[in-house]
Amino acid sequence: MRDGQAPMVRMESIVKRRGQADSGFELRVPELRVDTGEVVALIGESGCGKSTLLDLIALILAPTSAVQFRLHLAGEGAGQDLAALWARGDEGALAALRREALGYIPQTGGLLSFLSVRENIRLPCRIKGVSLADRELETLAKRLGVAECLDRKPHALSIGQRQRVAILRAIAHGPRLLLADEPTAALDKPRARAVLADMNALACQQHLAVVVVTHDLDLLAEHVDRAYTFDLERLSESETRSTCRALDDAKRVIA
Numbered sequence: 001m002r003d004g005q006a007p008m009v010r011m012e013s014i015v016k017r018r019g020q021a022d023s024g025f026e027l028r029v030p031e032l033r034v035d036t037g038e039v040v041a042l043i044g045e046s047g048c049g050k051s052t053l054l055d056l057i058a059l060i061l062a063p064t065s066a067v068q069f070r071l072h073l074a075g076e077g078a079g080q081d082l083a084a085l086w087a088r089g090d091e092g093a094l095a096a097l098r099r100e101a102l103g104y105i106p107q108t109g110g111l112l113s114f115l116s117v118r119e120n121i122r123l124p125c126r127i128k129g130v131s132l133a134d135r136e137l138e139t140l141a142k143r144l145g146v147a148e149c150l151d152r153k154p155h156a157l158s159i160g161q162r163q164r165v166a167i168l169r170a171i172a173h174g175p176r177l178l179l180a181d182e183p184t185a186a187l188d189k190p191r192a193r194a195v196l197a198d199m200n201a202l203a204c205q206q207h208l209a210v211v212v213v214t215h216d217l218d219l220l221a222e223h224v225d226r227a228y229t230f231d232l233e234r235l236s237e238s239e240t241r242s243t244c245r246a247l248d249d250a251k252r253v254i255a
């Protein structure tokens, strides 16, 4: 936890099963914490469950079972009991949290090709029902180095610019928790480093919590506060199990 920061996401003894009863994948998360103002990485081999865990945190996938799953937004005492919301199928409350508290950056950026960059960025604000003044949008765009791209369509941007616009779109409506699935996968090292630096700066300046899935271990040391990895076991021909664990000294392990 950075000085003075508070926990935002807490998971305890969460299990997610995917696939059929007799063949499939089981992810176990004994304990996971993401604090305000920090960047947490999920790292590990292909198929170990990084996207599954990200989608659990993003409230896209329901846990199969959970002892504790809470989201603490600013000013909330006990926070939101997400395990209880899932257990009673409160889709309205979950959708409101997704819309208002979360920003999600899919692997491919997810920009809509028929909208301009400016319209893409405004979309989550419109869905949330908040206004975003042109000046504010332009200030954010300047900070992420895409101010000159605002009136273009996504196809007229470089891959790095698209990824930055995807970050901008994910934060423009003021989420508290930013989730990114391999945001650097399509970028060369300098651009990937710059994207991670941007996310780190946003976490500090806007008091966001950031969770980022990545394969790029050598890029993480400078911009990640903590990391989780996964122990993947093959139980049988058709059954795998993966257990998530914290890397105690992520910076040292990553470096």
Ligand SMILES: Nc1ncnc2c1ncn2[C@@H]1O[C@H](COP(=O)(O)OP(=O)(O)OP(=O)(O)O)[C@@H](O)[C@H]1O
Pocket: 018, 019, 025, 044, 045, 046, 047, 048, 049, 050, 051, 052, 053, 240
């Ligand atoms: N929709 C689904 N239905 C059933 N099983 C799934 C589904 N999506 C993923 N899985 C399985 O869950 C396991 C974990 O997948 P996941 O995508 O979370 O891994 P990952 O670590 O993100 O992989 P990668 O690095 O290759 O993207 C895999 O065995 C995968 O086959």
